[in-house]
Structure formats: structure tokens, C-alpha cells
Amino acid sequence: MAQSKKNEFTQEDIWLADVAKALSHPARVRILKILNDMSTCMVGNLVNKLPLAQATVSQHLKELKRVGLIHGEIEGPKICYCVNSKALSKAKNALDNLFSKMGCC
Amino acid sequence: MAQSKKNEFTQEDIWLADVAKALSHPARVRILKILNDMSTCMVGNLVNKLPLAQATVSQHLKELKRVGLIHGEIEGPKICYCVNSKALSKAKNALDNLFSKMGCC
């Protein structure tokens, strides 16, 4: 709880900012929504639903993977992406906590 | 609910990504936490608590203002920043919705 004065940021704040960064592009928001809605989740499917080239979609998937919000499983030549519900709920809790209070001057 | 196929992103997704972008830096996470915890919220106070120059803090405040998460009120020569609880709860709801389901393959 105790925040440092003028020092570096806490790991918690850095992590939360990192998760937010992963959500900070419409394509990645959309990808998460699609993965929430579908059980089939090949990359090709996502590319068809996004106004972006395949390489770019792959790059966005990498960013979501980086923070652990999704992961992919190899199925033959295809890769099935799905959300990591554990990471999602951890992020949800942290964000809820950030948004909980409302002290205003 | 119905998502377009290959078209541009929805305004909802763009907005949500924009809010996430505002949270995507440790300094801005910290600023929100400080504003949640304190009632006194001058910029000088924030500068003292962050490992950043005044100009940089001002820039981060501008970004939080841009998406409406905070706003400032002029009090003489000082400016009192506070969180916009309405915007915070709207963002919280949208993020909760994004994180709610957990279909996995």
C-alpha cells in the first residue's frame, strides 16, 4: 500500500500499465472480444475479421501473448488461440481496484 | 453486438483502446492511484511523488484529461486535479464486459 516518494514505479504499477498497453489498440480489443465469443480461433479467422494484413495481426497477437492475456496451441499447421482466463481475471481485479475509489476535490 | 467483417473498428472498440492507452504508462497508473487516495491534488504534489520532471507530469495529466478520466479545477495559481468518477465507472464497466466471458479452446 505504501507508495514510495520520488523513486521508481512499483512492479504492480508497471505490470498494470503493461496490461493496459496490451489493450491499447482497437485491433487487440477486437481480438479479445472475438476470442471471447468464438471457440474456433485460428489466426486466419482473425485476419478475415480484421482490416489488417496477416503479419500485422500476428504482431498484435504477439503483444497479447506477451502479457499472458492469450495463448496459442498448435494444431497441425494451424494455431488455435484462446484467452487465458486466469490472466484476464487477474487484470480485471487490478483494474477494478484502480477504479474502485472516487475521492474528488 | 454484431461485429463487422473486414471493416474498420467500431467506435466502442476505439474508445476502449483509447482508455486503455491512457492507462498504459506506470506514471499515469500511479497518478490515478494518488488521486484516488488524496483529496489534495495539486500538480506540484504529484510532481513530488513521481520520478519525472514537471513538464513530463503535465504531459501525462494531459493524456488522462484527453480521455476524460480526470479533470482539473483552477484554484488561484494552482490547479486541483481529481478523478472523474463517472468516466471511471464507464471504463470499468466496459473492461468488465471485455473480461467477463472465458471461452477457451
Add this chain to the structure above:
DNA sequence: ATCGTTCATCGTAAATATACGATAAAGGAG
């Protein structure tokens, strides 16, 4: 072994973000 499919990675160009010192603007104090 040679395709065709699927996806990641490389290379790269353009745009955006981050940081800081310097400066401007606005208001209170003397």
C-alpha cells in the same frame, strides 16, 4: 520430395510516445 496452407519473423518506413529544459501564461503577494 514437392506442393499448398498456415502462421511467425524479418526488414523497414512512417507515425506516435516519452522525456526534459526552456519559455510562456496566469494569478497572488508585496
Add this chain to the structure above:
DNA sequence: CTCCTTTATCGTATATTTACGATGAACGAT
């Protein structure tokens, strides 16, 4: 008015992000 304080903005350097085509790697099918 002239200072001093407080905060925003400007100018700028550096780093990161975003996007795409091209290429590479992995696999199933023929």
C-alpha cells in the same frame, strides 16, 4: 507594476509502435 509561484506549452531528441510485403518454418497431402 514587479516579483514569485504554479502549471501548461514549445521545441526537440530518442525510443517505441504500427503497418506491410517478403521470406522462412512447420505441417499435411499428394
